[in-house]
Amino acid sequence: MSSLSRRQFLSLLASASAFGLPLPASAEAAQAGMTLGPATPFSPEMIIDRARALAATPYAPPPMVAQDWLDLSYDAFRGIWFDTRHTLYRGQPGAVQAEFFAAGLYFPHKIGLNAVQNGQSQPILFELRTFDTTDQFPTLAEAGTGFAGFRLLGEVEVEGRFQEYAVFQGASYFRAIGRGQIYGLSARGLALNTAGQGPEEFPVFRDFWIEASDPGAPTARIHALLESPSVAGAYTFTIAKGEATEMTVTSHLFPRTDLTTVGIAPGTSMFLFNDINRTRFDDFREAVHDSDGLLMMNGAGEVLWRPLTNPSGVEVSAFSDATPRGFGLMQRARSPGDYNDLVAHYERRPSLWVEPLGDWGAGAVMLVEIPTDKEINDNIVAFWRPAASLLAGRDYRFDYRLHWCAASPAEGRLAAITATRTGARVFEEGRIFSIDYAPHPALGPDPAQLEPRVTSTSGQISTTLVQRNPATGGIRLDLTLRGATGPAELRAELWRDGHPVAEVWLNRWAGA
Secondary structure, three states: OOOEOOHHHHOHHHHOOOOOOOOOOOOOOOOOOOOEOOOEEOOHHHHHHHHHHHHOOOOOOOOEOOHHHHOOOHHHHHOEEEOHHHOEOOOOOOOOEEEEEEOEOOEOEOEEEEEEEOOEEEEEOOOHHHEEEOOOOOOOOHHHOOEEEEEEEEOOOOOOOOEEEEEEEOOOEEEEOOOOOOOOOEEEOOEEOOOOOOOOEOOEEEEEEEEOOOOOOOOEEEEEEEEEOOEEEEEEEEEEOOOOEEEEEEEEEEEOOOEOOEEEEEEEEOEEEOOOOHHHOOOOOOOEEOOOEEEEEOOOOOEEEEEOOOOOOOEEEEEEEEOOOEEEEEOOOOOHHHOOOOOOOHHHOOEEEEEEEOOOOEEEEEEEEOOOOOOOOEOEEEEEEEOOOEOOOOOEEEEEEEEEEOOOOOOOOOEOEEEEEEEEOOOOOOEEEEEEEOOOHHHOOOHHHOEEEEEEOOOEEEEEEEEEOOOOOOEEEEEEEEOOOOOEEEEEEEEEOOEEOEOEEEEEEOOO
16 A cells, blocks of 8 residues: 655645635636535435435546646645635624635546525536636646645634635645644545555545535534535535634435444544654654654543654554544644754644544454655554444445644543654663653552553563653653564553553564
């Protein structure tokens, strides 16, 4: 399985008025606003019915753009951007405005976009007059392309100033940010055969419906029709922007074939290096990653932390559970000095916490880590895999809430793990693992009262040491692994007075 090389084309999203700044208008844009087609009655149930009907018919992919649009260079494709005078719902007093992207280059499919207002849906017609280009942009036929996606704008930082806070573009990918954040990891509508046998399948959001908001409404509402050769689906996103941006997602899935390796609520991120593997990279920076760990709250109420790695080969981890309370890829290093990168600002990338709504039953949180030597590759994927296959001809529903946040709702009750380091012991046999915990009242005043409980599936834990870390004010746990003959699954807990006081630390040591 190869890493997902998406970073370069995702940078296109930021290259044209990513922060809602005004752009020059073309001479052709004589009339402001998008052109809409005939109105028809709309309800979310209509999309569900359409997905169900599609699943009962052979798959037909969405229309492709013309070859000359696919053949555009990266720089040429960056030379077309949306003219903000045509922003959908601009000037209306609701919570949402939308701007659009043209298809081409990395985005080969034309997707359908619709505006919904007062119970009526109208198709948004693609017109090149709503876009601007550089002087060097080639003359290409309007009919050769179409929409590739859109971004939502709202009053995120300052009242009265509409700026971008969510993007839907490319297959079933979408991203969002909260206040003060910049884009990092992505979510997907569905993952199919990720780290499975054979090629991965990427479903596409082929049609969207963007609802106008009522005056003063706190949320935006988006509907999407998803399809691939194996499945059709109907999605509704209710989006509340703010300090953290929250998306309540309702998904209805209709498999065409039995889905044995399906991924629900997948997140896709990048991890190159930090203190856990710093010595492998000749880089002036302290760390490079959009996420540094997988956080989970299982059905038993345990909070588990698995630091991410950049392995030498593809690593797949399964964390079995029933009725999970949440999981997600977190970005915990929040100081600029944690990275020493004054351009990328990794400290401002969001975490993504998935909160299941309702009983998801038995299954596993899956973590896929793919080796990479460049930060342009998204090499981390996390999702929920149901224990039972999703069968063809059946209907399935999964509801969840996505928190694009600085810290997840699961954090705070116990001491959080802030860093993991490892290295060979110098004066004795074995490998040391050093785990730092943030200050927390549950840890108590005396480290001597803390009881470490450490296990490994291979080798022996020879020594443990708990001490206060004067640099952080928290606690450090050092443990030594000896004699591991194969991959070792490590687990460490801190207890005091018969109760856990910190997140459970999980790690895989694959060997030198």
